Each structure stands twice: as C-alpha cells, then as structure tokens.
Amino acid sequence: MNSLILSVGARFLTALFLLFSLFVLLRGHNSPGGGFIGGLIGAAGFVLYSFAAGVDAARRAVRVDPRAIGVWGMALAIIAGLASALASLDPFTGLWLILADLALSTVLVFDIGVYLAVFGAILTLVFALEETL
C-alpha cells in the first residue's frame, strides 16, 4: 500500500500503540485495561506497521518469532502460577511486594504473561495470513 501518510506515520503510530498498550497493561489492575486489552493494542500497532511497510519489515521490527513471544508469555504465566509454591501457598496465589507506592506482584507477572501471549498470538495470526498470497 503506497500511502505516504501511512508509511510515514506508521513508525510513530506503532511506537504510540506499544506505549499505550504498556500503559493499559500496567494500570489494568485498578482501571479498565489489563493484559488482554494491552496485548491486543500492542499487536494492533505491529499490524499497522505491517500494512505500511510489509510483513517482512514488520517481522524484522518484532525481531523474534511471534510464536516464541507467545510461548514466553505462557511460560511467564506458568511461573507466576507456580511461584506461590515457594511460599507454600496454593497454586496461582498472588504474592505481593509493596514498596511505597509501587506494587509488584506475581499477579502482575501473570498479566504480563497474558499480554505477551495475546501479543504473540495475534501477530502470528496476522503475519501468517498476510503471507499467504
């Protein structure tokens, strides 16, 4: 697609999408958002990029095989779920580390896992679809 606006804007927009998606991910526990929505928005950024610059460029921009990103997300979710074993609690019990205003928790790790899994999955799908011409 040879639209000048799109090809110029895509880089910035993709960055904006990514930024916004991280924002949505991180605040999800308290306001609307979370891993799913974040993942969807983040992936949408790269989908746009692939429209503007082609799939190959988009794949290069992602650097890693999107399937691997997804699997790492799943791994993260598993780790978050199993981490409670260290505190001998039930599986998937949240462990919280609250430093002043910053709350770090396995629940957040889990949500990041969701984010990555959704992100990877959608990019896998869209890229594979795009490449079937």
Added chain:
Amino acid sequence: MTPTAFMQTSVTLALIMVGLAIFIGFIRLARGPSLADRVVALDMMTTAVIVVCGLYAVRTDAEAFLDIAVALALVSFLSVVALARYAERLGRRNDRDD
C-alpha cells in the same frame, strides 16, 4: 429545571441523536453501493461510538468509559486501513466484490 437535570436531558438527547447518526450511517453501509461508501460508513459509525463513550462517561460520571473512547480512537482506523487496502487490491485485480 436544575443544571443537573438539564445536563441529564441533554446527554440523553445527544445519545439518541448519535444513535440516529449510527443508524443513518448504517443505511449507507447496507446500501453501498460502492466499496468506499461502505468503508467510510463503517468508519463514521465507529467514530459515533467514540462519541457514545464520551456521552456515557458524562452521564454516569465514570471516567472509565473515556478510556474506551481513547483506545477505540487509537485502534479504529486500523480496520478502515485494512478494508481500504482490500478495496485497492480488489480494484487492481478487477475483481468485483459481488
């Protein structure tokens, strides 16, 4: 009529009008006839939904709905781009859509 009540009424009226707008946009979408008509109609409807979110946020005093508006505003044109690409390629292939 108190200001709050006035506000409420106007928001309700606005909602109905946006609803009508969506409906009218929808008619364009359903009738076509050209691909571009439909794509633009869809985009217009999405924009109207952003307005609905805003109005609803005002009405319920819940900013959560504004978040939807922001997210939707960001992402909505993706589908338009995709459909436009589709229309363009279809044109190049001389494939009629129906």
Added chain:
Amino acid sequence: MSWVLALPIMIPFVTAVLAFLLRRSRMGDLASVGGSAASLVVAVVLIAEVLDQGVIAGQIGGWQAPFGITLVADHLSAAMVLITAIIGLSVAVWSLAEIGPTSARFGYHALFQSLLGGVTGAFLTGDLFNLYVWFEVLLISSFGLLVIGGRKYAIDGAVKYVTLNLIATVLFLAGAGLLYGATGTLNMADLRGAVAASPDQGLMTLIAMMLMVAFGMKAAVFPLFFWLPASYHTPHYAVSAVFAGLLTKVGVYALLRVFTLIFVGDVGYTHEILLWVSLLTMLTGVLGAAAQSDFRKILSFHIISQIGYMVLGLALMTPLAVMGAVFYLLHHIIVKTNLFLIAGVSQRLTGSSDLYAIGGLYRTAPLLAALFIIPAFSLAGFPPLSGFWAKFVIVRASLDLGEWLVAGVALLVGLLTIFSMTKIWAEAFWKAHPEGRQPALADLPRSARWQMMVPIIALAVMTVVIGAFPSAFLEFATKGAEQLLDPAAYVAAVLGEARR
C-alpha cells in the same frame, strides 16, 4: 493438597513450553516424553492420595469455594487423570516413530501436551466455567493436531470437525452462562444445592438439556456424532489414537459428572432421553462400522457405539450401572487407543489403511496379530479381557432393572462388534496381501520398532491384567460410582461445612 491437584494440569503445559522452545532439536521430542513420564508419576501420587483420603479438593489461588476455582479429585477424576497420563506417555513414545521433524517444528509436541493438559484440567476442575475453558484448550489443541500433518484430506476432515465442535462449545458456553444467571454460582458442588433449591425447576431441566446437547456432541452420541467419523481417519495415527482414547471420553465424563452431581431434579425426563440416545448410539455406531472398509473408519464408528454403553450406564442410574459406565470408560480408553496405534503400525507395514488393499500381517507379523487380538476381542467383550467385565456389568444392570430391550441391544451390539473386529482380522491379517507384499515388523527401523511396539504391548498387558484380575478395578469403579450417586463427600470436600 491443591498442588497434587494442580500439577497434573500444569506439567503438560510446562512440557509444552519446553517442547516448543526445543522444537528444532531432538530434545523437543525427549522433553515431550519426559514430561509425560512426570505427569504419570504425579497422576500416580494423586490416585494414591485419593485412595488414601477419599475425595480431595484444592482451591486455586487459595480462594475459598465457591468464590475461586476449585480442583477436585474423586475416584473417577483421579482414575481419568491417571489413564490420561498413561495414554499420554504411550502416545508420546509412539509419536517418536511417526512424527517427523516438520510436524515437530510446527509445534506438534506443544499441541499434544496442551491437549493432555486440557483433558486433565477438564477431569479435575470443580468449576463449570473452568470446565468450559479446558474444553476449549483441548479443542483448539485438537484443531492444531488435526491439520498439522498438512494432508489434503485432513483439511476436509478438519472443516467438519471444527465447524461442528465450535457449535458444541458455543452451546456449552451459553449453558454455563445461563446457569450462572439462574443460580449465581459456577462451582459444581455449590451448583448441586443451588439447582435443587431453584424455584424454577423447568428452567433447570431446560439448561440441563442445553448442556446435554453440548456434551452429547463432544461425546459423539446419536444423532450428534457426525464430526467423529468424518475426521478421525485423517490425521497422524498418533493423533487419532489420542483423540480416540480421550476426546469423546471428556464428553462422557462431563455427562457423568453433570448428570449425577448437578442435574438430578428431573431424572425421569433427562435420563429417559439419555437411555434412548444411548440405545440408538450403540446401534447406529456399530452399523456404521459394518459399512466401512477402512481400518480407522471402522474403529471410529466403534468409538460411537461404545460411547453408547457408557451413556447407557449413566441413563440407568443404578449403582451397578454407573459402576459399569465408569469401568467402561476406563477400559475403553486403553483399548481404543491401542487399536488405533496398531492400525498405525499396520498402515506403516502394509502401506494403506484400506482393508481391501492390505493383508498378510498374520503370516509375517505374528506379534502384531497377537497384539491386535487382545484389544479387538476386549472391545468385543470376550472374557477374560477388560471389555468383558464392562459389558457384563452393563448387561446385568439392565437385566436387574428388567430392561429387556436394553440388554438385548447391548448384547446384539456386542455381536456386531465381533463382526467388525473379525472383518479387520480377516482382511488385514489373515488374507494375503493383494500385491503380494510380506509385511513384517522387521521392515521398521530398529528404533521405530521399539517406539511403536512398546506402547502397544504395555497397553495390551493392561487390558489383560484388568480382565484377568478385575476385582481391584471393579471395586475401584464401585467406589467411584458410589461417590457419583451420593456426592455428599464431594460437596463436603469442596465447600467444607461453610455454605449450604
């Protein structure tokens, strides 16, 4: 307590991650086998716990039931988990000989392990919506496995499989959502009380029927079984073996669970329907098999007909009948998986699965012939193999109730099963190969021979052991049936004394 319940579900997913990350090397295959072995160990620990303590429950995230998601293992669940692990390990080993590096790179092992994880999750969860989620996990894994071989006819099979199963899961989702709306809970133990207390019993029956259609479709009962014979003969043999063993059984398990634990308000209506469904399932399945001439297609139709026996056990709802259903479930998984694995070896040796195009296995592959006899005759219900006890209990249960027609159909279907099994035997084993080939196990590479035959032998040994020394297994099934029919222990284990 909850770890022993969660680990059987988690291990396959951990394995899936490892197998995917290692997909480009042989290590991926080994990870799959290793993970399956670990699952088996955990499953054994689980069943030991259950035998020791009765029904055990654990809360995910430490949230007290019914607020969080509960995992529960009673005799039935624990046994299903164990058998899933056994099948998982057997097929994982067998896969080594069939699955090439290309399928592995496309994520075969990850999908396979996720399938096992989904199946195990479905057996262990005590939450209806969570059950839906595991159904989806196993469904989407099965989609992937179905098409991963990249064969043309697999696409055709997948179209039918996918479309029909999607309809079933949407029905399940709707049923679960509506049941929540009607009772305010999703925890299955809690639902028992809530459904019984509901003022609108007509609505409860209605939702029960919706779930019955959804689960019935998964279980492939008449007249919802079309997806099964349309697709089971198309993927890799390892895939169809694990499908044949486990997928429909998840549907049967769900029926057993839901229609003994939750929906017992209008047994005269729901279980009467199940009874007729089971009879027609048995008959149409076995007749369908009689019309086929493809090894795997015959076996596929037999899955349907055998599902009928299990549903029959549930429909009769006596302790003996439910015990028969439980026993049947466990025995059938082993036997059917084994038959598909044997079909795979047969195809590898003779070059086809069309019975009219193959033959000669009896003369030159006597070991395979002997190993076919065991599950085939077990399926047909000959003593002293596991299938005999399954059939005996079901027939006796129906005779005890004076259900002559039911018993007659069950026996007739047994006879027709013999008919199909002897057909396979006569065509694939006795008859000489039409092209004069001399198929022998020695044709296989050494490693493939081991990988393929050891699981088959192991499963055959299990069939014989269950048949020859049935008492422990029957007692286990009896205990399982007692727990199903009187879920007080189940409910107490999940909810404690706190609620209802």
Added chain:
Amino acid sequence: METLVACLSGFLVATSIWLMLSGNLMRFLFGLLLLSNGVNLAILAAGRLTPGAPPLLGVKGELPADTMANALPQALLLTAIVIGFGLFAFALALTIQAYRTFGHLEVDRMRIAEPAEERE
C-alpha cells in the same frame, strides 16, 4: 432491559444459524461471529444488566454508593470473547486453506475424507 437484550440475543443466534447452514464456509465464519455475539449477549443478560456504574472501586477500595454492575459475568464474557476470537482466527485460517485445497468453499462438495459411496 433484559427482555430486549434477550430478544436481540435470540435474533442473532437465529441469523447466525441461518448463515452457518448456508453451505459456504465464509458464511459459516460470519455465522460464527454472530453466534459468539449472540451468546455473549445472553450471558450478559443472564448476569443481569445494571445500567451505570462499572465494577470499579474507589481509590481506597471503597464501594460506590449505588450498586455496581455484576463483575463476574463480565469476567466470564471477557474470557469468552477472547476464546471466541481465537477459535474464529483458526477457523478463518482453515477456510483459506480449504479454499486453496479445494478451489471453492462449498462444504458439501468437500468430499475427500468421506468420498461418495462407489460400491452400491
């Protein structure tokens, strides 16, 4: 409010079934999307519709004055929507592959796995 949503949900289910039965795989996909939407609406309605307050707590975790919308069905819906999307995506890929394999999308003419009986 539930009544209207219930009717819409039933209507969407009906249209989706009509589309699914059309024998064209792409229409099946349209049907699938509509079916998910219809069922999602049914779940939403079954969880009761409370116009207004989203299930968000105040900054210190205090409950708002008026009742909030039911959070649990919303969580279920979110799960269901995402799962539905995954299934749809797979079905879409399968449709493309089926078209590449058969050259058409008429499901009734896909007869490789179950060929028409010849011995009759």
Added chain:
Amino acid sequence: MTQHATTGAGRLYGYAASGLAALIFVAFAAMAPGVVGGQPVLADWPWAPSLNILLAFMVDGLSLIFGLLISGIGSLIFLYATGYMGDHPRFGRFVLFLFAFMISMLGLVMARDLITLFLFWELTSITSYLLIGFDHDNPRARRNALQAMLITAGGGLALLAGFILMGTAAGGYDLAHILAGQGLQEHPLYGPILVLVLLGAFTKSAQFPFHAWLPNAMAAPTPVSAFLHSATMVKAGVYLLARLHPTLGGTPSWTVTLTAAGAVTAVLASVLAMRQGDLKQALAYTTLMALGMITMLLAGSHPYALTAAVTFLIVHSLYKASLFMVVGAIDHGTGTREVAQLRGLGRAMPVTAVAAFLACASMAGLPPMIGWIGKELIYAGGATMTGAPLVLAAAVAANALVFAVAGVVALRPFLGAPVRTPYPAHEAPWQMLAGPIILAACGLVAGVLAQPLLGAAIGSTLTGSLLQDRAAGLHLWAGFNAAFVLSILTFTLGVMLYVMRDRFATLVDPVLRRLPSLDNGWDQLLDALRDLAAWQTRVLQTGRLTGYMLAVFAVTALALGATILHGRPVIMPELPRSAFLWLTVGFTAAGAVVALNTHSRIAAIAGIGTVGIGVAVIFIFAGAPDVATTQLMVETLSAVMFAIAALRLPGLVERRSRQRQLAHGAVALAVGLCVTVMVLSVTASPLDRTITQYFEENSYVLAHGLNIVNVVLVDFRAFDTFGELIVVLLASFGAYAVLKRKGRAGA
C-alpha cells in the same frame, strides 16, 4: 508342502503337546476313584468378589468323563497332527491354538461358577475361530470361520444373559450352590432363562436351525475336525444341557423343546449325511445326528434316558474321533476324500482299514462294540420319555440311516478293486495310525467290558451330577426286550438303505433341494446386514456438512423446545423505555440482517462489524468498560483479518433452494426463540449475588486491585485466564500450521 527350517522344532511341539495332554489324562484318571466314590474335587479362587463371581472348578462324574475324553483324545490328536501336518510352516502356531483350545474345553467342563464356565465357553469360540480359519489364505476358510464364530458367539451372548438371570434367580453364580438349591423350574425368570440358555447350547451344539456352521467348519485341517467335532467344542452345548438338567430340566417346555430340536436335527442330519460325496462332510453330518440324539435324550428325566445320553456321548466321541482321523489318513494317502473316487484301499492301507471297520461297527451299533450298548440304551431310554413313539421312531430312523452311512464310510473305500487316486494309495505314518486304532479298539474294549470300565463313572455321573437316584446298567445282552427288537429293525432298515442308497437318493434329493438352504440364508443375512449398514451410513453419514449441521441444530431446537413444553419455565417479559437502547438494538439487528443475504463480502464484513459495535454499545450501557473495549478491539482485529483473508477468498453466492431456505430458517428461528425464552426465564427471578459481593468486598482488601473485573481475571479466576491465554496461543499455532505447512499429496 514346502519344507521349512523349523520343521523339526514344529514336530517337537506336537510331541510335547501330546505328552502334556497324556499327563492331563493321567491326572484325571488319578482323580477317578475319588470322584466315582462320590467325592468331587473342588477348587476355587475369588475373581470378582464385588460381583459375587468366583474362579471355581469342580471335577465330578460328568466333568470326569468329559475330561478323560478331551485329554485322552487330545493326546492322540496331537500325535496324529504331527504326522498329518508336522512340516507345515506354522505348525507351532497350530499346536499352540489347538492346545489352547483343549485347555479352554477342559476349563469349560470343570467350571463350577457360571461366569467361569462362560469364560471358557467364549475361549473355545475364539480358539476354534482361529483353528477353523487356519488355512487363512482360502476365502472359504475365512468365511466359515466367521460363520462359526458369529453363530457360537451370538449364542454365547444369549447364554451370558441367561447366566446373569440365573445368577439373579438363584442368588449367585456358584453352580454348587445353584445345584444344591431347589431348582429354578418354578422361578418367574425360568422362561427367559430357559430360552437364553438353550439358545447358547443349541448354537454351540449345532442343533437345528443353527446347524449350518458345523459342516462348514470342516474347512479346518482334519485334526481340528477330529478334535472339535468329536469330543469337544460341539459337545459343550450338550455338556451344558446335562450340567443344568437338574436345575432347569424336567418341565414341559424343556422336554418339548429338546425333544423337537434333537429329533429334527438327528433325522435331518442323518438324511443329509447319506447324500454327501465327501467323506469328511458325511462325518460332519453324522456328528450332527449324534448331537441331536443326545439332546433328544436329555429331554427326558428318567435314569434310562439320561444314562443313554451319557453313554452315547462316550460312544460317539470314541468312534467319531477315530473316523475323522481315518478320513484324514485316506486324504493324506490318496489325495482325495470323494467317496466316488475311493475303492479298494484295504490292501494299500490295512491298518487304516482295520481302524475304520472297528469304528464303523461301533457307529453302526453292531455288537460287541460299545455302540451296540449305546443304541440299546437309546431305545430303552426313549421308551421312558414323554412322546415315546415319536422319539423312538426318530431314533430308529436316524440310527438306520447312520448304519447305512457307516457302510459307505467303512466298506466302500476299502473293499473292491483298487481304482486310480490322485496319489498312489499308501499307508499313513505311525503317528497318524496310533490314534484311530487305539480309539477304535477302545470302542471294542469298552463294549466288552462296559460295566466294569464305565459303569461306575456313568453311575456317579447320574447320581452325582444329574441328581438321579440310579443309573441303568451297561450290558451287551440285556435280554430279549423291546430295545432288542428295535435294534434288529434298525439293522434291517439300515441294510436296506445301504443297498438301495441310489433309489433313496432319487427319492430324497428333490425334497432336499427344495429345502431352504440355511447356508445360503446365512450369506443373505450378512448381505442384508451390510445393506442395512450401508443404507444407514448413506442416510446419516452423508459426507455433507450442511446436513450434519442441520441435524445438530434441529436436535438442539427439538431438545430445548420439547423441554420448554415439558418444564414450562417462568418468563416475565418487560420492555425498556430507553429510546437509545431501542436504537442500538435496532441497528445491531439490522447489521445482522445485512450479513444475512448479501453477496458482497465487504457488506457482510461491515454488517458483522455493525453488530460488533452494537454489542459493544450494549456492553457500555451495561457498565462493562473492560468487556466493551475488548469487544471493540477483537471486532477490529476480526475485521482486519477478514479483510486480509477476503482477498484470497471467492465471492458469496447463495445456492440454497427456496425449500431449503425455509427449512433452515425454521430451524434457525426455533433455536433463536429457545435462547430468548431461556434468557427471559433466567432473568425472571432475582440473582444470587453472593459471589459478586464477595469479589466487591475483597477485591481491594485481599487482592489489592480496584478493577474488580481485572482482579477476577488475574486473581480470583486466574485459572480460567490461564486456560484462555493458552487457547489464543494455540489457535495461532494451529492457524500457522494450517497456513504454512505446504499441502502434501494424499487423498
């Protein structure tokens, strides 16, 4: 036959099996004194205690007689088989099957528990299936093996049902317990039990009208026929009848059924035996005759009739095994079994001839063979039975015919001038001669020393197993009585029949030809089954996906609709006043309508998009911002993916006929209506919000989150979310595989 490397080993297996069988024979013989003295040997192990099933065994008089016959004849058969086919490449396998069969048969006659008995009953079916089909390259052998299997296994299933009912009626499966009880003749379940047990016994013992499989089973190698169809397999049915006689016998229905089936089988079989050109076939039919005779005698309840049954069973086993082996030897020595091609073999095969003469003398019932005593007893016993004239007439007719057949088998091939045979006739090796000679000689010895040798065993069978107060004596000369007169009549008729066998043929052949052939009927039955199966598959498994889907949706509509009518759930419709909501619902529905029939892909996508937007607005309206956002995102991505995909997909064409459309529309509307009713019914009563309340109260306190939906997703119900992310991920894996894996050939 091709020589094979394992020939020596194969023969070794044969000798070993023969030796083992002989040992078993000795063991039985050792048990004999105790058993005859009234002390049966008992053994049992728990098998399935929860079902009240034992693995239990017992050796009493009846078991002893059978055990001795089976193991004794078995030992000789193994020896014979080694000579007959020891160089067959799969002789080892053959010995294995035959030995397994023998063990099953022994287990059957020793079983004391009904389920134990059934176990061995079915094992004999399986092993005989493998044996009958041993010549597996021959389609005929495969067919006949299947026939035998299906008929006996079908009977077996009836038997299983009968046994289960007996267990229920008698309160257990232990035969010792059942036989010690009152008998089930008065029990309400007696009728069904009798029918089912008789079905089992008649199929196994090839009684009319289930007899077709037996002559066909002659496709098996001759040692198999000699074993299975003399003393074993087919005797299992009669054994069962004898075993259950005390508890099921004696009623009018028992008597009538057994008499009728036995008499018809005996007479019909002996007529057919006369008309066989193949020696082995002729013997097969006389086996049928013997089974019919025993069945008929077991109809009676008098000691004479039962003594006759037991005695004739021994008689038949001895001569029939011997004769089958003789026929095998003839086949082996000349290359043919056709009566017409065999003359004057006596000179070339003297030992065989002697065995044949002796065995046939017993078969014909000539003194001083045991056969004579058997025949005398049949007449004596027949006279005691209900319907004695008919029984005696049938017995005389059958015996006379068999007398003539004996002549055909024993006299014709050996006497007269030699003719050309495919091979020049020569005597068989010693292994093949030992069996026939020994067994035929036994017939003579047993005849002369009947009472001292067999009297005690038969006596204990009658008193111990059949619960009679006494047994009839076994005497060569029982006086000038009615039985003697009938014997003389039999001989006279038999000689006449032998002499005028050609005339007889012209007389019966037209009748026989007109009889419906059960064997053809069998093929028609199987064809009908296949047709039915094919028809059902055509109707159900059509391969057309829309048909499948229509069925699924119709079932859904039916299940839900019928249940609505059945349970009548409560609904309370209530329409909202919000105009905005009406508008939203309106354009959502309209979007669906656009997608419904349009031929334009883009219009359909846009229509679906509209629905998605409308649903999202309803989510907003319902206070669900997270869900609405997700919905909109997913909707956008779906549209994007569709737009990408639509480039590769063809346009939409509606191909349904008007009729189809109507049907589909009706089903679709029905399901939709059901869904609406369900939702309305669900919302008619208030919701129990306990769980939601818990979430609202604890979301911040315990889970540190303000967005309850997100807290539910990642904490309260994290396990759901875990599964969900796996679903999405795997969906992409599957889609990736489907799109990227290059299509491989194969259809």
